[in-house]
Amino acid sequence: MVQESERLRHARPPGPRSGWFPLGIFAVVVAALVGGWMVLDSALPSTAPVAAGQSMIVASRQGHEAKLTFDQDWDLHVGSSTQGQRYRFAKGTADLEMNVLTPPARTSELELWEGLRKVVRVGDASANLTDPRSVTSEAGADGLAGQLHSNRHTGIAALFPAPNGEFAVGATATGDQADLAEVERLLRSIRFDRAPEGGS
Amino acid sequence: MSHARPEPDAPFSADGRVPSPRASDQEHEAIERPTGPPWGPTRHRRAPRLAAAALFGLLCVVGFVLMLNALFGAVLVFPGEAALSILLLAMVGVVGFLLLRRIRPVREPDLVYSLSALIWGMTGAVGLALVANGHLSSIWNKVGGLAFGSVWGAASTAPLNEEPLKVLGVVLIAVMAPLVVRGPIDGFILGALVGLGFQLVEDFTYSLNMILMQGGVDGMVAVVRSFFLRVGLTGLGSHWAMTAVAGAAVGLLAAASWRPGPGRGTAAALLFLLAMGMHWLFDAPLLGTVPGIVLKALSIFLTTMIVYFLLRRAHRSRVRRALAREGEELGVRRSAAMALASRGGRDRELARVARPERPAVRTRQEQMIDSAEDRAFDGPPRPDPP
Structure with missing residues (x-):
């Protein structure tokens, strides 16, 4: 028994630091994973310029893809964008958020607009959309557009369902009137093309 | 017999x-009893326990607030859908909680600390992971480009952030109540409970996200579809399983009073890496079909x-x-x-x-x-x- 105690004493070095050690590890891990990533993220540039004249595929589903063509001075918020799903663009004071939606089959444009009315309230409970008007892009894509109002911002919203009905591009933007005109210009550039062979 | x-x-x-x-009150007295050989005056061991308890409480509150901040807007706009999702996931939670406690050999773990593990998974781990994941995903996008970040971001982010943050709950419990984490099996069970809590909140988040991805249309269908995908299809091999393995690593270290020998240390490291590897496999854009x-x-x-x-x-x-x-x-x-x-x-x-x-x-x-x-x-x- 004495030998056993001696062995255990050597196997487990005594000391009141025993409980502090895992707490120290805890603090280091939390600091690294929360604070460390935060510092590194903020040290990297948050936006990347989009080349003027560039066409960007923002969605590609079931043989169709949606493209936007940018003019000068547009930036992409790289950190908060996800390819093919969600994009945040900026130009001047304008902040454009674009989401690729996959509505249930046979959802009408107006039903999607009603859905968008709810979706904009998720981020800002005071946000509301006006009734939509029909719009057609330069490339002939039909969609809906309206005004966005909230206690904090005014802006615009637009919705372009893909011709195959498999997805839709929804956009909301806030900013000064001049910059919102630039957003409208960008949205008018939207086009839906058949994806090349092998495209999803 | x-x-x-x-x-x-x-x-x-x-x-x-x-x-x-x-x-x-046997269980709680058992938890408070000192373990192993006498290591010194009790007050020296009490300080880290109190510190662990304070950290646990504080981070659970912080995590809950962060979680609420992220989800509250969607819950207000889609209250019926959110209630349906909570109801479905609550049933999974109750069954999972009872089952995971039941599979501990010999006897069930302490109820209070089992609930603590679940709560850590649902609040502290989720809240911290929301912040950590947001920044690391952003870093991958910025460093590797949007295409890389969008395809490999989840697999490169979640195992690195979520596994440590979840299993830290088991570490805190092991410091608060050493007799609750006597060995790897206790770490396994508590880890599984932490993972279950995390999984429930993540599934809830996914159900709300699916409504938004559908454009706010047919929210109830989106919730049921999300439930089928997240619970029916992948529920067996999700967070509870990964964190159970990571928790076993913590149990090994706790059983050695956080001073493992080379063998035990290596075993703990391998278990933790296995948990991270499983998480990577889960999130990797490989085998993307339903059978895969x-x-x-x-x-x-x-x-x-x-x-x-x-x-x-x-x-x-x-x-x-x-x-x-x-x-x-x-x-x-x-x-x-x-x-x-x-x-x-x-x-x-x-x-x-x-x-x-x-x-x-x-x-x-x-x-x-x-x-x-x-x-x-x-x-x-x-x-x-x-």
């Missing part, structure tokens, strides 16, 4: 002596089950050995003492006792199990008694 005494209602020792008495996703979930589940059965066998062996020693000291037949290592064995022993005597015998059984589990991790593993 077949050698159990025909009259187990007789005193547990030849001289009528019973194991050292405990207060009425099911295959990934099943492989994670099977890996976790292999780890579980190895730990379960080792734990039961240790407890049976400790019970045999306990029995020798108390004058209880070896086979009768060892039978107490299973719930069935204890129930069978109890069934042989006259009904009025059962509460007292149950108490004595619990005392022997307490003592045996205390002793089970006091030394290196030895061969099973015959």
